[in-house]
Amino acid sequence: MKISEKLSGMFVLHSSLGRTMTIFMLLLLTAVLMVSAWTLNRSWAHKLQDIRSNAVNLSVSQARQAEDTFLQTEITLRAIQRDIPNNGPTYANKAALSAVLAEMKRGLPQLNGLFVYDAQGNWVATAAQTPTGMNNADREYFLYHRKNRHGGSHIGHVIRSRSTGELVIPVSIRLNDSGGGFVGVALATVRIDSFRRFYSYFEMGDGDLLALLLDDGTALYVRPFPDSFINRSLSSSPLFTTQLVRADRGTGTWNSALDNKVRIFGYARSGQYPLIVAAGFDKSALWSQWLHDSMPDLVLNGMLLIVIVMIGTVVLRQVRTNVENQIELTTLRDELTTINQSLQALALLDGLTGLANRRQFDIFLAQNLKRSAISGRPVGLIMMDVDFFKRYNDTYGHVAGDNCLRRVGEALKNLPLRQTDLIARYGGEEFAIVLPDATPDAALRIAQSAVEAVREAAIPHKSTALKDEVVTLSAGCFVLVGSDTGQDAQLIKEGADHALYQAKHNGRNRAVVNEAG
Numbered sequence: 052m053k054i055s056e057k058l059s060g061m062f063v064l065h066s067s068l069g070r071t072m073t074i075f076m077l078l079l080l081t082a083v084l085m086v087s088a089w090t091l092n093r094s095w096a097h098k099l100q101d102i103r104s105n106a107v108n109l110s111v112s113q114a115r116q117a118e119d120t121f122l123q124t125e126i127t128l129r130a131i132q133r134d135i136p137n138n139g140p141t142y143a144n145k146a147a148l149s150a151v152l153a154e155m156k157r158g159l160p161q162l163n164g165l166f167v168y169d170a171q172g173n174w175v176a177t178a179a180q181t182p183t184g185m186n187n188a189d190r191e192y193f194l195y196h197r198k199n200r201h202g203g204s205h206i207g208h209v210i211r212s213r214s215t216g217e218l219v220i221p222v223s224i225r226l227n228d229s230g231g232g233f234v235g236v237a238l239a240t241v242r243i244d245s246f247r248r249f250y251s252y253f254e255m256g257d258g259d260l261l262a263l264l265l266d267d268g269t270a271l272y273v274r275p276f277p278d279s280f281i282n283r284s285l286s287s288s289p290l291f292t293t294q295l296v297r298a299d300r301g302t303g304t305w306n307s308a309l310d311n312k313v314r315i316f317g318y319a320r321s322g323q324y325p326l327i328v329a330a331g332f333d334k335s336a337l338w339s340q341w342l343h344d345s346m347p348d349l350v351l352n353g354m355l356l357i358v359i360v361m362i363g364t365v366v367l368r369q370v371r372t373n374v375e376n377q378i379e380l381t382t383l384r385d386e387l388t389t390i391n392q393s394l395q396a397l398a399l400l401d402g403l404t405g406l407a408n409r410r411q412f413d414i415f416l417a418q419n420l421k422r423s424a425i426s427g428r429p430v431g432l433i434m435m436d437v438d439f440f441k442r443y444n445d446t447y448g449h450v451a452g453d454n455c456l457r458r459v460g461e462a463l464k465n466l467p468l469r470q471t472d473l474i475a476r477y478g479g480e481e482f483a484i485v486l487p488d489a490t491p492d493a494a495l496r497i498a499q500s501a502v503e504a505v506r507e508a509a510i511p512h513k514s515t516a517l518k519d520e521v522v523t524l525s526a527g528c529f530v531l532v533g534s535d536t537g538q539d540a541q542l543i544k545e546g547a548d549h550a551l552y553q554a555k556h557n558g559r560n561r562a563v564v565n566e567a568g
């Protein structure tokens with residue numbers, strides 16, 4: 052950027068209009084930016100609020116669904132329990148019991164199998180064909196029931212079915228004899244696939260998750276994670292360390308323990324079973340989606356900002372042009388004023404001596420005679436003429452003659468005059484002094500000092516007829532009180548001229564006053 056452009060830019064800021072426009076544009080820009088930011092921020096906050104509600108609602112509904120599944124399963128187990136003789140499943144009609152189990156399973160597609168074990172873990176009956184010689188005494192649920200006397204159902208960690216190889220959740224109850232002694236276990240295995248299928252009905256993003264968990268933090272199934280995540284302990288997740296400690300349902304945002312992704316979670320604990328459902332929405336995907344949805348607003352706001360900046364630029368450029376024009380006009384005006392003043396001065400000054408010229412002399416004399424006519428106070432005029440100046444020119448040349456006149460002018464300038472007096476070059480080698488409010492005596496005194504000053508300047512003049520051979524002056528004075536008849540200037544000049552003639556006639560180099568006035 053050129054210096055002049057920088058300067059004019061600064062002038063814009065320093066001019067009050069430029070400053071006001073700049074501040075206005077900046078305020079407008081800030082206001083639009085703030086409104087846009089506030090609107091977008093609100094939109095994002097609403098989006099988060101919606102997601103939190105969705106997450107909680109989904110968790111609650113899925114916790115209910117899981118409860119229903121396990122309740123149906125428990126009811127089935129209770130029905131099986133009723134069909135088993137008091138002294139234990141060993142004494143049951145195994146074929147008939149298996150048929151009952153098969154019939155029960157048919158109505159419950161979420162079940163992988165129904166099983167009855169005796170007190171040693173031997174398979175007594177199943178909903179499918181009973182493989183001979185199978186024993187499940189090593190399973191966690193079997194050991195659990197053998198140890199715990201309570202009659203409630205037990206939901207275990209996910210296992211792989213020995214009969215089908217499928218991943219299943221074991222739901223079991225203890226079988227007691229009439230004395231409360233352990234006589235076996237009834238087991239239903241719930242297909243993980245049933246949850247997999249059910250959870251796949253929900254439209255969720257790739258990074259979103261829906262998890263069925265045991266309340267000890269074990270993952271039973273987590274959509275969309277692979278089966279390798281099943282049975283993983285999430286007990287260190289904020290869900291278990293902080294959220295569930297505070298409330299059985301709620302929302303929160305934390306790094307998922309499964310893949311360290313930040314998700315917005317909703318969760319709900321089952322009131323009936325030790326189950327928890329959590330729904331988590333990938334925050335970065337939500338942000339991208341929100342950005343995508345907000346793009347029209349962002350583009351609109353961006354365009355608004357660009358339009359404001361463009362308008363601002365045009366207005367400021369216009370202001371700059373105006374300021375530049377103003378500066379140019381002011382400079383031009385100042386220059387013209389200076390020129391005008393010089394011209395005015397030049398119009399009133401004599402170019403050779405720098406004294407007032409004839410024009411100024413005439414104006415000044417006329418003004419003072421007018422004032423004199425009003426005040427009644429006299430005006431004095433001294434007319435002066437360089438002696439034998441023709442000879443001077445002839446002897447020294449015209450250039451020297453001009454110099455001589457300049458020096459005579461200098462000598463006159465040094466006279467002790469009042470501020471109100473005026474010395475002028477009347478024309479040629481003639482000079483004049485106007486003395487407002489002067490008596491004839493005072494005028495004569497000043498005329499004599501003028502003659503003396505020129506003589507003392509000692510400008511050589513070898514062709515003069517006078518003996519000192521220096522340039523001399525003759526002066527004639529006249530004093531007049533103005534009468535405002537229009538004749539005053541002529542009268543006073545004639546009076547002074549007459550005295551000058553007398554001075555010349557009397558031998559030059561002297562001053563004479565004409566007392567006739």
Ligand SMILES: Nc1nc2c(ncn2[C@@H]2O[C@H](COP(=O)(O)OP(=O)(O)OP(=O)(O)O)[C@@H](O)[C@H]2O)c(=O)[nH]1
Nearest residue numbers: 436437438439440441442444449450452453479480
């Ligand atoms: N160098 C120069 N000479 C001027 C100027 N104005 C007038 N003169 C000359 O001044 C001379 C005046 O001569 P005169 O009017 O005869 O008077 P004088 O020779 O001074 O004689 P007295 O007035 O009788 O003493 C003329 O020769 C003019 O040419 C000027 O501006 N410069």
